[in-house]
Amino acid sequence: MTDALDTQIDLWRAHMERRATVTTTDVDELEDHLRGHIETLTAAGLSEDEAFLVAMKRLGSQDDIAHEFARENSKRLWKQLVLGASEDEARGTRASGWLPAVLFAIAGAALVRLPLFGDINGWAGQAYARAAGVIGVAAVVAYLLWRRPSGRTMTISVAIGVVVLGGLSLMYPLHTGGDAFISTMLHVPVAAWLLVGLAYAGDRWRTTEGRMDFVRFTGEWVIYMTLLALGGGVLMGISALVASAAGVDPGTVLAQWVLPCGVGGAVVIGAWLVEAKRSVIENMAPVLARVFTPLFTLTFGVLLIVVLASGHVLDLDRSLLAVCNAILVLAAGLVLYSLTARSDDATTGWFDWLQVALVAGALALDLLALVNIVTRIGDGGWTFNRTVVLGANLILLANLAVSAWLLTRVTRSEAGAVLRLERWQTALLPVYGAWVLVVIVALPPAFSLLHS
Amino acid sequence: MDIPRDLVAASATPLVLTILAESDSYGYAIIKRVGELSSGQLEWTEGLLYPLLHRLERQGHIEGTWGSSETGRKRKYYRLTADGRAALADHQVQWRTVATALETAWTATKLNFGPEGVFA
Numbered sequence: 001m002t003d004a005l006d007t008q009i010d011l012w013r014a015h016m017e018r019r020a021t022v023t024t025t026d027v028d029e030l031e032d033h034l035r036g037h038i039e040t041l042t043a044a045g046l047s048e049d050e051a052f053l054v055a056m057k058r059l060g061s062q063d064d065i066a067h068e069f070a071r072e073n074s075k076r077l078w079k080q081l082v083l084g085a086s087e088d089e090a091r092g093t094r095a096s097g098w099l100p101a102v103l104f105a106i107a108g109a110a111l112v113r114l115p116l117f118g119d120i121n122g123w124a125g126q127a128y129a130r131a132a133g134v135i136g137v138a139a140v141v142a143y144l145l146w147r148r149p150s151g152r153t154m155t156i157s158v159a160i161g162v163v164v165l166g167g168l169s170l171m172y173p174l175h176t177g178g179d180a181f182i183s184t185m186l187h188v189p190v191a192a193w194l195l196v197g198l199a200y201a202g203d204r205w206r207t208t209e210g211r212m213d214f215v216r217f218t219g220e221w222v223i224y225m226t227l228l229a230l231g232g233g234v235l236m237g238i239s240a241l242v243a244s245a246a247g248v249d250p251g252t253v254l255a256q257w258v259l260p261c262g263v264g265g266a267v268v269i270g271a272w273l274v275e276a277k278r279s280v281i282e283n284m285a286p287v288l289a290r291v292f293t294p295l296f297t298l299t300f301g302v303l304l305i306v307v308l309a310s311g312h313v314l315d316l317d318r319s320l321l322a323v324c325n326a327i328l329v330l331a332a333g334l335v336l337y338s339l340t341a342r343s344d345d346a347t348t349g350w351f352d353w354l355q356v357a358l359v360a361g362a363l364a365l366d367l368l369a370l371v372n373i374v375t376r377i378g379d380g381g382w383t384f385n386r387t388v389v390l391g392a393n394l395i396l397l398a399n400l401a402v403s404a405w406l407l408t409r410v411t412r413s414e415a416g417a418v419l420r421l422e423r424w425q426t427a428l429l430p431v432y433g434a435w436v437l438v439v440i441v442a443l444p445p446a447f448s449l450l451h452s
Numbered sequence: 453m454d455i456p457r458d459l460v461a462a463s464a465t466p467l468v469l470t471i472l473a474e475s476d477s478y479g480y481a482i483i484k485r486v487g488e489l490s491s492g493q494l495e496w497t498e499g500l501l502y503p504l505l506h507r508l509e510r511q512g513h514i515e516g517t518w519g520s521s522e523t524g525r526k527r528k529y530y531r532l533t534a535d536g537r538a539a540l541a542d543h544q545v546q547w548r549t550v551a552t553a554l555e556t557a558w559t560a561t562k563l564n565f566g567p568e569g570v571f572a
Contacts (some may be wrong), residue, residue: 025528026502029479032500032527036480059498415533416512 005048009034012056034059054131101272105265108139112264116256126176133189134166139264140271141199147275150202161195168437172444173451179384180449184440191436194429195300208419211426216340217274219285224270229399232262291356296331300361303327307368316372324369325389328396331362335403335426342418352411359404366397384447390438395435399428455494464496464504466543472514472532473540479505479528505530513539 009031016027034055041051046351112135118124128135141162145155169188174181197205197214204210236254243250305311316324335355373390380386402424409417444450471477471485482505483496508514513536521527532540558564 026506028526029502029528030498032478032521032525033480033483033502035525036521040484413511415515416510416535419510419512 002048005038005052008052030059035288049247072235098272098276100146101268101276104139104143104146105268105272107142108268109261109264110135111135111139112260113257114262116260126181127170130174130181130184131166131169131188132185133192134162134169136189136264136267137192138162139268140196143268143271144196144199148200148202154198154202158195158199161198162192165191165195167442171441172449174444174449175451178445178449180444183384183388187436187439191433193442194433194436197429208423208426211429212340212422214429215336215426216285217271219337219340220274221270223284223288224273225266228266232266236262285337286341289334289341290351292334293338293351293358294333295329297354297358297361299327300331300358300365304361304364304368307365313368313373314375316368319370321372321389324365325392328362328366328369328393328400331358332396332399339418339422339425348411348413355405356404356411358406362428363397363400363404366393366400369393370397382447384443384449387443387447389440391435395428395431399425442451460494460496460500460515463494463547464500465508466540466547467494468501468504468508469513469532469536469540469543472530478527478529478530482530508536512536 010201012034013031014020016030017024037055037058038048038051041054042048046054115128115135117126118128118129141158145158149155165188169184172180174184195213197218200217201210201214204213236258237260240250240254307316307320307324311314335358338351338355370390370393373393375384377386377390403421406417406421406424410421467486467489468482471482471489474485479498479501483498483501486494486496490518505516507516509516509530512533514530515533516528518531519527519529
């Protein structure tokens with residue numbers, strides 16, 4: 001081939017590579033295609049220039065190609081929207097203006113603030129603590145349902161789900177600060193967040209893609225919430241300093257108004273930011289996953305050494321066991337999150353091996369925790385707390401064991417292994433919800449923890 | 453003959469899997485083979501083929517590896533996996549069912565429009 005043709009193809013490459021939805025390897029493959037076609041045409045007697053033009057014409061307009069690649073390369077709606085999607089794709093998502101988000105945020109702030117008008121040291125305060133998860137996310141659910149209308153049945157089901165969950169969290173008379181009370185407080189947010197997932201994924205909640213989108217949403221939302229919390233914290237600190245200097249006590253206003261309203265509003269603003277400013281965080285997510293996976297792997301190693309060195313492998317301190325559990329949940333979350341940050345054409349590399357190490361470490365820690373819980377149950381019998389922890393650890397064990405096995409297949413570059421891992425991880429989401437319901441609804445009466 | 457877009461899309465997966473069952477291949481050769489198999493009636497665009505190949509790869513039905521062409525150019529070759537073979541078997545049963553149903557119905561009602569005959 002001549003230099004002139006190479007120049008023309010290079011120009012075409014440069015144009016193609018500028019498309020956000022077409023990766024460099026995609027262009028490599030298309031270039032091979034283009035050159036193959038040109039060779040066939042020149043062999044049939046066309047000049048190189050003519051062949052190039054015919055092949056280009058055949059390849060279709062760059063917009064069309066970029067659009068078709070976008071469907072496959074990104075399961076993300078926004079890229080299709082940026083590209084100027086066809087009508088059927090654009091339908092189902094409303095404009096991402098800031099005004100509706102702010103209105104929903106105000107509603108969220110009001111929702112979080114209102115219960116505080118009641119007797120906060122008495123019944124109202126108790127109910128507030130138990131249903132906090134539902135109260136906190138109700139506005140996000142409403143915002144998402146409004147933002148991505150997904151059929152009346154879905155909307156009504158999710159709305160009913162929120163009300164029912166609120167009811168369930170308050171159903172039993174529990175001792176304030178008792179075991180059942182605290183575990184309800186900790187578990188309700190998980191179920192509430194799954195309702196957010198339903199509102200977010202809509203009718204796509206049954207599909208792996210829909211659920212992965214929700215996981216991605218969750219990860220990005222957490223990042224935005226952290227940033228908002230940081231900013232809010234600094235603002236509150238400055239306000240407190242200024243107020244104190246002026247001789248006014250800012251404590252009441254900050255604690256009873258600014259903080260609850262800020263949190264109630266921020267959850268909605270966070271959700272809006274995820275939707276509106278997607279491409280910003282999209283580049284950050286893989287970086288964060290790569291930064292934290294090694295750190296967590298290291299933490300697991302240290303924790304294991306600490307536990308083994310303590311010489312109390314079979315009777316771990318209660319608080320150390322609690323720390324183990326918290327960190328295990330985080331690790332499971334991290335594995336799930338780094339899956340969303342994985343690009344489709346990623347090749348196997350050190351990061352996959354690191355993930356295997358992370359999951360292996362988590363698995364060891366989980367087994368250790370399980371042995372301890374079972375020993376405790378054997379020595380002291382079943383209690384509410386032990387049952388809750390045992391259940392959570394068994395789910396984690398299944399999660400980590402299967403993930404470890406699938407991850408080793410990913411490291412061997414097995415075809416379809418990543419998809420299998422995605423399927424497994426997202427299939428667990430409803431399981432978490434089911435377990436939360438067991439903890440909230442079935443266990444307190446089973447252990448006679450109800451107030452008489 | 454103008455084959456509707458839906459029909460082209462529906463038959464694309466089994467066609468690609470079949471062509472890769474014949475032998476390992478790459479994008480441009482697959483499009484050429486589709487043309488040969490359909491006597492030039494099916495004309496696929498690149499926008500149809502490559503995203504489809506990538507989707508099948510992600511699903512584990514086919515496996516892609518980078519190699520080089522006879523002239524030393526970078527080229528991505530695709531190979532059918534065991535999963536892909538199983539999927540192809542399913543496709544074959546499904547398409548045979550549809551084709552047989554249509555053929556049986558046409559024979560029973562003596563409908564014959566095609567190039568071979570006139571409407572009886």
